[in-house]
Amino acid sequence: MTEIRVLHDEAQFRAHTTVFRRAMHMGPPSDDDWKVVLPSYEPERVLAAFDGDEMIGTTQSYGSSLMVPGGAVVPHAAISRVGVRADYTRRGVLTALMREQLSKLPDPVATLRASEGRIYGRFGYGLAGRWRTVEVDAKRAVIAGAMTGRVRMLGQDEADKLLPELHESIGLTRPGQISRWAGWWARARDRKTEAENSVTVVHSGPDGDDGFITYKVTTDKNWKHEMSIKDFVCANEDAWRDLWIYVSRVDLVDQIEVDVALDDPVSWLFEDPRVVHTKDIFDEIWLRLVDVPRMLAARTYGPAEPVVIEVRDTLLPANDGRYRVAPDGVERVEDQPDITIPVDLLGAVYFGDTTFSQLVATKRIEGTRLADADALFAVPCKPFCGTFF
Ligand SMILES: CC(=O)SCCNC(=O)CCNC(=O)[C@H](O)C(C)(C)COP(=O)(O)OP(=O)(O)OC[C@H]1O[C@@H](n2cnc3c(N)ncnc32)[C@H](O)[C@@H]1OP(=O)(O)O
Incomplete structure (x- = not known):
């Protein structure tokens, strides 16, 4: 019989890390690791x-x-350290954890990074x-012109002190971005x-510090140097x-x-756009609308005729209902729906x-008046978070 408990003390937290890490095929934290975790x-x-x-799941x-x-x-809740002990998998342990977590979250929305693409849809997370x-x-990358500002390299201690403050002062500049918590830093x-x-x-x-990057250069046995940019944060285009x-x-x-947004204009920086090659496209944000009415009201909508969307949410039935979405706002209605959609796929369209x-074409949902629905949810830029957790 699986029981879900809220943990409170350090010994339990350390056991939690150990169970999670074992599920991810990693060893338990050393004493030094633990101080950081x-x-x-x-x-x-x-x-x-x-x-x-x-303890069998986390x-x-x-x-x-x-x-x-x-x-x-x-x-927003950033969901992490999801794991079930290998000798207890496929017996509903994660289902019990997710159910309890969703019912207790104080936040209207949650996101996560998924280890596998088939795990989280059933819990209402959509690939957003x-x-x-x-x-x-x-070697061939040439950007014409000079810098408009200046750059300076920081020592490690200085970076540790400055970056959290700078990240906070830059703020969130693109849909999908999240603020970072002390443990993240x-x-x-x-x-x-x-x-x-x-x-x-x-x-x-001109107004002071307004961006930073963190990178690492590795050298292979053929003396080939590769720079991997881990963090690229900026307040403006300059x-x-x-x-x-x-x-x-x-x-x-x-x-x-470097990982960038799908619509990042990086190729246009260079005299020869072919110096930029897309190596991979991978899922980043899995989005769970925990409080659907609040989250539908939180975003803006493009110019189009209103549509009525019926949302189905088996884990959080308070979200079930029909929502009339219009450029000037969202209201709950009893009208016939134009589109019926499960909450995970509403998450998938939420950021545009x-x-x-596309969802109708792939027979994932049914609906009419799709041009209006697409126009309402259209966005000027693709979502990108850039903060891994
Ligand atoms: C945000 C993060 O931390 S991502 C990291 C996630 N963790 C990992 O990948 C670690 C390794 N894997 C695990 O620990 C576990 O297998 C988990 C957490 C993914 C799943 O835990 P379980 O307790 O086995 O899940 P549970 O039994 O509740 O499964 C619920 C349903 O999801 C399905 N499911 C669960 N995991 C998977 C999977 N990896 N692939 C496909 N289907 C899955 C089950 O088959 C079940 O389907 P059913 O209801 O039709 O029978």
């Missing part, structure tokens, strides 16, 4: 499944905020945003220490362009790799990464 445990947000006294969330289309920022991994041939600092030669460069414009000028001019580097028409 502990700050990522937030009271009341940590759940575990038990069989008697045995999940937790971090309190954060998320930008939605139109620019509003809403409280993807990233594009690009490789830039640095502790893990990031630890990963940089592991990487040893991780480099942080900050950009300043900072973005100047930081690209900087990385494209670092000596010895043959190739630069996919459309109602």
Whole structure:
């Protein structure tokens, strides 16, 4: 019999990490590891499944905020450390954890990064945003013109102190982005220490610091140097362009790799757009609309005739209902629906990464008046988070 409990103390948190890591085929945390991981445990947000006294499954969330289309920022739960002990899988342990977690979340929306694509749809998470991994041939990469601002390289201690403040002051600039919590920065600092030669460069414009990158250069046995950009954050286009000028001019580097938004205009920076090659497109944001009326009201809509959308949510039936979505807002109605959609697929269209028409074409949903629905949910830019957790 599986029982779900909220964990409260450090010993339980450490056992939680061990169960999760084992599910991911990693060993338990060392004492040094544990010092870094502990700050990522937030009271009341940590759940575990038990069989008697045995901990057999885990999940937790971090309190954060998320930008939605139109620019509003809403409280958000970042879901992480989901794992079930291999000797207990496929007996409903994750189902019990997810059910309990969703019923208790204080936030109207949750996102996660999925280890596998078939796990989370049944719990109402939809694939809402993807990233594009690009490789830039640095030897041929020429950006015309000079920087408009200036860049400076930081020492590790300085970076550890400045980056959380700078990230917060830059704020969220694109739908899909989330704020970072103290435990996120502790893990990031630890990963940089592991990487040893991780480099942080900050950009300043007329109003002060307004962007940064963190990267690492590795050298293979053929003396080929690859720069991997781990973090690329900027408040404006000048900072973005100047930081690209900087990385494209670092000596010895043959190739630069970075994850960007699907519609990132990076190719247009270079005199020869072919220096940018898309290596991969991969799912990033799995979105769970926990409070559907609140989340539908939080975003803005494009110009189109209103449509009535019927939402089905087996885990959170308070969301079940028909919503009339119009450019001037959303209201619950009893009218006949134009479209009927499960909550995971409403999550998939929420950020505009996919459309109602595409879902109908693939027979995932049924509906009419698709041109209006697509126009209402259309967005000027694709979602991208850029914060891995
Ligand atoms: C946000 C993150 O942390 S991502 C990391 C997720 N964790 C991992 O990948 C670690 C390794 N895997 C595991 O720990 C487990 O297999 C989990 C957590 C993915 C699933 O836990 P389980 O307790 O086995 O899930 P549960 O028994 O509740 O399964 C519910 C349903 O999902 C299906 N399901 C569960 N996992 C998978 C999977 N990996 N692939 C396909 N279907 C799956 C089950 O078959 C079941 O379907 P059914 O209701 O039709 O019978």
